[in-house]
Amino acid sequence: MTARYISGTQLARLLGDPPQERPYYAALARAVRGLILNGRLPLRVRLPAERDLAAALGVSRTTVTAAYDELRTEGYIASRQGAGSWTALPETRPATTRQAVTRFGIASAPEGDAETIDLGCAAPAAPAVFEEAVAEAVAELPGYARGAGYEPAGLAVLREAVAARYTELGVPTRSDQIMVTTGGQQAISLLTQTLLNPGDPVLVERPTYPHALDALRRRGTRLVPVGVTGGWDLELLAASMRQAAVRAAYVIPDFQNPTGHLMDDAGRAALVEAARAADAFLIVDETFAELALDLDAPRPHPVACHDAGGRVISVGSASKLMWGGLRVGWIRATAPLLRRLATARESVDIAGPVVDQLIAARLMDRIEQVRAERARALTASRDALAGALRELLPDWRFTLPGGGMTLWAQLGAPIATPVAEAAWRRGVRVVPGPAFAVDGVLEDCLRLPYVLPPDRLRTAVERLAGAHRETETAPPPRPLPAYV
CATH class of the missing domain: 3.40.640.10 (Type I PLP-dependent aspartate aminotransferase-like (Major domain))
Known part of the structure; x- marks a missing residue:
């Protein structure tokens, strides 16, 4: 069976507009690393040859070689002579998917007396009818x-x-x-x-x-x-x-x-x-x-x-x-x-x-009646959640969904698991990104359902903001062992 691969043209399209930072090779390495961490570029996919990517991006082959070398040093590219290079994750990384799920299960309890706000479940109460x-x-x-x-x-x-x-x-x-x-x-x-x-x-x-x-x-x-x-x-x-x-x-x-x-x-x-x-x-x-x-x-x-x-x-x-x-x-x-x-x-x-x-x-x-009730309630809750995030966590990025029950927040750094742990200590249950992936990536994302009333979501975001501040100021954690 043929190994999965991505062409230079396809990778260039994923990378989007050329980064403005300099040196360019470092910005290119950072952009590829981001694609790997947020799941848009799968793991164990063979990367295009340096000359092919250089041609697609309109840069020198030396620039791509330097970017690949940096990614290889960091552990985001693995290579073998004669077999090319493919995407990878460093051997030590944040929690695996299974760890991310079990850490935030309902069996444990938050510290202190804070009433738990469950943002781990995307399901509402029954409708009025x-x-x-x-x-x-x-x-x-x-x-x-x-x-x-x-x-x-x-x-x-x-x-x-x-x-x-x-x-x-x-x-x-x-x-x-x-x-x-x-x-x-x-x-x-x-x-x-x-x-x-x-x-x-x-x-x-x-x-x-x-x-x-x-x-x-x-x-x-x-x-x-x-x-x-x-x-x-x-x-x-x-x-x-x-x-x-x-x-x-x-x-x-x-x-x-x-x-x-x-x-x-x-x-x-x-x-x-x-x-x-x-x-x-x-x-x-x-x-x-x-x-x-x-x-x-x-x-x-x-x-x-x-x-x-x-x-x-x-x-x-x-x-x-x-x-x-x-x-x-x-x-x-x-x-x-x-x-x-x-x-x-x-x-x-x-x-x-x-x-x-x-x-x-x-x-x-009564499906249209139920849909109308859901649309009214979910719109109010979605807008309240989005407004609180923009005010209290302005660096988090998200696309406002036009339906469903969940908002996908990008934190800007691979800290979703420690943020979720700190949030749980404050009485908010939220599931980090790796739980929604196959192979431990998406550590820079959180899923935030908006099925609760607006005031509860506002309180949840206030606690998430405190958890985020705690995580940013905490000393770097010891690396966890890699799991297979």
């Missing part, structure tokens, strides 16, 4: 109690409602193309177990949803990350799918978790074409698709709208739009694949809870 939907579902439940209650593909009433929603959004869908699952995470796990074998290469975004990475790791797949911190580079994504000969790609085009990016229709069409050229499946996570904050703005069509060959497999969930405690998700795919998935499900839980599915079906009847 929830009780009404529950009452209607409970009233319907006796009609289902006369049967066995096992529906591996899901209740017909909910499958029809989900299919009707896809049709309304421009993707004609029959109910036999929908399978209801016990949450979106089970949908991802079932697809992983059914479609993939140990060792299969799978393209993933970086950053991305950590629990999807867990499911892929448990299956023993080989993860092929592509950076999306600055948005999707479809040319690089297609090249990565082709070079790694991926079996599948897991993508979040709708208010990407955690960056909040939204892929346009042209990008979705290019994504499907890239998957077709690589002969790969696309597992498209649409968990946040209904959470646009401007309900009057045109919305892109679902990715499946651009697919004519059954290559796109869509995953949806009720947990973000409706309520996290409502463990209902779904898969849109071809009917033959769904029959395979229903058979595979029998060894897991056979079928989902009937009452949860009835509640979800009633909420689907």
Whole structure:
């Protein structure tokens, strides 16, 4: 299999405008280092030859050689005679992904008496119409109690409602193309177990949803990350799918978790074409698709709208739009694949809870009402969070998302883990960037959900500002051992 590589032209495009700092080689090295640390330039990717990058940048080969030498000395480039150079991380670096997750789990507790503000969870409380939907579902439940209650593909009433929603959004869908699952995470796990074998290469975004990475790791797949911190580079994504000969790609085009990016229709069409050229499946996570904050703005069509060959497999969930405690998700795919998935499900839980599915079906009847409620609340919270960050942490950088529930903050230095540790001591739980990556990068980023009320988010940012000041003034930490 051909090793992954990036051309001089592609790297020059990622680097953007020429840096103004001098000496130029040091600025070039710093820019490449930043691409590696924020995940836009994957690890273990072969770099262009010095002359090729020099030609693409319009500089001398000596300048590129000096930049590569500096990166090699720092540990961000590894080289072997006759094999070229490829991206790497220094042997000693901040916490690994697994460490980052476990340090901020709910089992530990902050110091002092500060009330904990949980910014580790991107899920809101139930909407106002929830009780009404529950009452209607409970009233319907006796009609289902006369049967066995096992529906591996899901209740017909909910499958029809989900299919009707896809049709309304421009993707004609029959109910036999929908399978209801016990949450979106089970949908991802079932697809992983059914479609993939140990060792299969799978393209993933970086950053991305950590629990999807867990499911892929448990299956023993080989993860092929592509950076999306600055948005999707479809040319690089297609090249990565082709070079790694991926079996599948897991993508979040709708208010990407955690960056909040939204892929346009042209990008979705290019994504499907890239998957077709690589002969790969696309597992498209649409968990946040209904959470646009401007309900009057045109919305892109679902990715499946651009697919004519059954290559796109869509995953949806009720947990973000409706309520996290409502463990209902779904898969849109071809009917033959769904029959395979229903058979595979029998060894897991056979079928989902009937009452949860009835509640979800009633909420689907009120989906525009729920979307409007979510848009009002999330817009107020997002704006409050962004305003507090601009005031109290003006050096942090972020792009204001147009939907979803999370803001991706770039701290300007690889200190996300110590900032999160200091924040936890002040009563704020926040997860640092490495938890959302495959290989320990993104140490300069934090994910900040905006599902809490504005006043709580203001308090959280005040504590984060104190944590940031503490981290900046603390003595340098002892290097942690590298983990494999």
